[in-house]
Amino acid sequence: MDNVRIGHFKETPSEAAAESANSGPIERKYLDIDGASAYLKCSKRTIYKLCALRKLAYHEGAGLRWFLKSDLDDYISSGRVGIYGAERRRRKSA
Secondary structure, eight states, rough: OOOBBBOOOOOSSHHHHHHHHHHHHHOOOOEHHHHHHHHHHHHHHHHHHHHHHHHHHEEETTTEEEEEEEHHHHHHTOOOOOTTOOOOOHHHHH
């Protein structure tokens, strides 16, 4: 009965330890200003500017700014430009 699994949770400490040993490095959910600038491949000054313009979401704590990777991905995808001429084709067919 001590090896019972419920969903994706490990019930015995040995199973949890075995899985964590095989999973490799833990991916961080939050990035600091240096991590965010490296992730977006821009300068720290640009990150601060985007925060001041309220174009980039961040969390503040202990005097530091923390960025979720999902928020950085959302910022990248918000600047997506459509295919050239796609809008013209839709207008003509409508």
